[in-house]
Amino acid sequence: MTVEPSARSAHHSAGVEAETVDAGYLQKRQLQTGTAGWVLLAGLGVAAVISGDYAGWNFGLAEGGFGGLLVAVVLMAVMYGSMGLGLAELGSALPTAGGGYTFARRALGPWGGYATGVAVLIEYAIAPAAIATFIGAYVESLGLFGLTDGWWVYLAAYALFIGVHLLGVGEALKVMLAIAAVAVAGLVLYLVGAIPAFDSGNLLDIAPTDAAGASDFLPQGWLGVWAAFPFAIWFFLAVECVPLASEEARDPARALPRGIVAAMGVLLVLAVLMLVFTAGAGGSEAMSASGNPPVEALEVAGASDALTDVVNYAGLFGLVASFFSIIYAYSRQTFALSRAGYLPRSLSVTNRRRAPVLALLVPGAIGFVLSLTGEGAMLLNMAVFGATVSYVLMMVSHIVLRRREPELHRPYRTPGGVATTGVALVLAAAAVVATFLVDVEAALWTLAAYAVFLAYFALYSRHHLVASAPEEEFALLAAADEEVR
DSSP states (O other): OOBOGGGOBOOSSTTOOEEOBOTHHHHTSOOOTTOBOHHHHHHHHHHHHTHHHHTTGGGHHHHHHHHHHHHHHHHHHHHHHHHHHHHHHHHHHSOSTTTHHHHHHHHHHHHHHHHHHHHHHHHHHHHHHHHHHHHHHHHHHHTGGGOOOHHHHHHHHHHHHHHHHHTOHHHHHHHHHHHHHHHHHHHHHHHHHHGGGOOHHHHTOSOOOSSTTOOSSOTTHHHHHHHTHHHHGGGTTTGGGGGGGGGGBSSHHHHHHHHHHHHHHHHHHHHHHHHHHHHHHHOHHHHTTOSSHHHHHHHHHTOOHHHHHHHHHHHHHHHHHHHHHHHHHHHHHHHHHHHTTSSOGGGGOBOTTSOBHHHHHHHHHHHHHHHTTOOHHHHHHHHHHHHHHHHHHHHHHHHHHHHHOTTSOOSSOOTTTHHHHHHHHHHHHHHHHHHHHHOHHHHHHHHHHHHHHHHHHHHTGGGSEETTSHHHHHHHHHHHHHHHO
């Protein structure tokens, strides 16, 4: 790859420079276009989240009790639903693999775009590491393959599913959809066993504390609702990855909104059912510390061993579905940031199947190393922190673009406009703060990683952006339109 020195120009404010690269640069960095319809996109969204229905959310019962977690789930559902509608508009207007980074780049400039992209990347690079530790625990508890040491499982999971992604996006998304379907079927079977055992008295079996506003419904008071936010997020975390498939979608202007809305609909129904009937069958207090709430709730309810075993195995499929799909998400975010020069350019080179090889391998290697810590809960809290920061920046981007570029072609428009994304923005900001209420260490580690990325941009990559990358061209066209007006 060669750079034309004369083409270097400080055409952005804040000292950011872009370079013109040779014609072959983008030819080596092409994804497989026109591959995914709205069903596969919806499957991507559901698959990314589905593991959160099996475990993790229940720890919010300890923070806020049933009532506190229920209120938190409703508020986070409003946040994700509103954000999803905003992202559907942005994705249809600016369909590139950069997702949130693309939107923020157009609205907030290169610094804002990079800050958003890094927050998204932190979320997606760390979440699979956390899920890998949970997969290891499941495999060991089920006695599969005679394994007793989790790191073999972590390595096998990364190697196998990165390998599938290297075969191409069409194959990967179809496998992903099939695994997610098994996981959803497992939840349905679980509910068949849990619903008959429902006892409303089990919902409120956590004794109230002396916190402000405490009651049987809110045993930890109103602050417990806030502290439950990060766990309510587990019912929806990573559904926002759907726009990252924009370049590989068929007719993204139609497929993206349909895919996001369909995924959110499925996830919302599952979130309410899992919270109500798991706490109702197993008891809120017992489920608040459970490592496998569906299975333990069925055991309390006296369900058959056969049903319990099926649900246990389905939980493993749920973890695999989320692990598999979030690998896709981190690879596309890495690919887009690299293609535009924000990260090392070698990370965005694709193979003959149009899969970004190093964008799959490098974050995967980092995630594998992180999984060896065994700190699954802390890693997931780190991912939640990165996610909530990106939500704030993406919603600000929607509002800025609505105000500044009302004439931007938007094949899909968010119902309610900036009022809708404004609600998501307020709730996302509250969720950022809530992460500190739950795990200060995780939040501080994530901030440290964030600072390292920002330092790289400040010291190097902001002087070496690629002018012909789609996200940079979008920004240049917008700037040219501003000058004409």
